[in-house]
Amino acid sequence: MSGFLLDTNCISELVRNKPEPRMLEWIEEVDESLLYLSVLTLGEIRKGVAGLSQGKRRTHLETWLELDLQARFSGRILSIDPSIADRWGLLAAAAKRQGRSLSAVDGLLAATALHHNLTIVTRNVSDFVHTQAPVLNPWEV
Template identity: 50%
Template sequence: MSYLVDTNVLSELRRREPEPRVVRWLEARPATTLYLSVLTLGELRKGIEGLAAGARRHRLLDWLESELPSFFAGRVLPIDHRVADRWGRLLAQAGRPMPVVDSLLAATALTHDMIMVTRNLQDFGFAGLEVVDPWTHEGGVHTSG
C-alpha cells in the first residue's frame, strides 16, 4: 500500500507542536510507501515565498530544498501523460468545476493506485479515491463514492 501525502500533512510537521496523531500515523508507515506530487512541492514553495525574510523562512527553505528531496528521493511523482489522461476523464465524469490542484492530486493517486493522505477529505470526493485523514483516523481509510 502506498500513500500520496498532501501539502497540509507536511505543513503540520513543520508546526511548533505538530498534532501527535499525524506524527504517529506517518511514523507507523515505512518511508518507502510515502510519496509526494510535484504539485505539493509547488504549494509548499508558494507558502514559503509569502513569508517575510527571517529565520523561519530560512529554515523552511532549507527543509523544502534539502530535507524533503532527500527524504522523498525517488518518490516525487510528476504530472505525466497517464496522470493528465486520468485527470481529463475525472473532470469529464464530475460534470462540474473542480479545483485544479486537488483534482490533479486525485488523478495522481488514482493513476498510481495510492491512498490520498489529507486533512481535507471534502476536497477529494472523487469516485473510487481512497482517502485517509491522519488527524482523525490513525489507521482508517475512507473510499469516496
C-alpha cells in the same frame, strides 16, 4: 505501486511549531518507502514559503524544502505525465457534469493517486470524496 500520496497539509504539519500528534504518530508508524509526494505538493509548499516575510522561519523552511524534504522523498516524488493528465481531464469533466468543484491541484493529486494505486493522505477529505481515489485522514485515526 501501492502506498500513500501525502497532501500538502500533511507535509506542512511536520514543520509546524505544534504538530498534530495523531498525524505524527501515523507517519511514524508507516513504512517510509510507502510514502510519496507529488511535484504539485512541492510547488504548493514553495508558494507558501515564498509568501513569508524574510526571516528565520522563511530561511528554515527554504532549507527544509530544498534539502531535507527532497532528500527524504528522493525517488518517491511523482510527476504529472500524459496518462495522469488524461485521467485528471476525465475527473474534472465528471465533477463539472455533477455540478461539483474540483481544483486543478486536487484533481491532479487524485489522478496521480489513482494512476499509481495510492491512497491520498489529507486532512481535507471533502476535496477528494467524489474522485474515486481512496482517502485517509490521520487526524481522525
